[in-house]
Amino acid sequence: MPKTIHQGRNVKRFREMLGIKQEALAFELGDDWNQRKVSVLEQKEEIEPEQLEQLARVLKVPAEAIKNFDEETAIFNIQHNYEDHRSIPIPIPIRLMPLPIRPIRIVRSTPSIKS
Numbered sequence: 114m115p116k117t118i119h120q121g122r123n124v125k126r127f128r129e130m131l132g133i134k135q136e137a138l139a140f141e142l143g144d145d146w147n148q149r150k151v152s153v154l155e156q157k158e159e160i161e162p163e164q165l166e167q168l169a170r171v172l173k174v175p176a177e178a179i180k181n182f183d184e185e186t187a188i189f190n191i192q193h194n195y196e197d198h199r200s201i202p203i204p205i206p207i208r209l210m211p212l213p214i215r216p217i218r219i220v221r222s223t224p225s226i227k228s
Contacts, residue, residue, distance in 0.1 A: 116183065120165065121157040123182045127172050128155075141171045 128138055135155075139146040154160065160168070160179075169176035 117158065118181060118183055119158050120160045120179055121155040123179045124160070124168055124172075125155040126182070126184070127174050127179065131172060133172070138171065142167060 128135070135148045135151040139148050139151045142151075154164070154168075165176050165179060169179055172179075
């Protein structure tokens with residue numbers, strides 16, 4: 114029995130990987146979309162081809178990627194196609210934080226007066 118790919122879950126995966134909220138995706142999809150409609154779509158196992166193409170355009174990913182992405186297969190391939198999978202560089206998000214600014218204290222020496 115062939116494994117079924119859950120296309121709605123794949124839309125959610127790509128959306129989350131790209132850091133896009135459901136509301137933002139709905140906005141990009143057009144006036145007849147809202148957050149609730151995106152949520153319902155992400156629960157569908159199979160998505161209509163026209164909607165799939167529209168989603169792919171907005172997410173800037175190939176429609177085939179949404180149709181065929183299988184997380185288990187991807188993990189298996191990564192684990193079994195690298196001799197030492199611990200050496201695969203994993204990008205770590207770096208948040209640049211401004212350094213706190215400390216006031217500079219200026220010390221002036223006064224010349225001593227000798228009598």
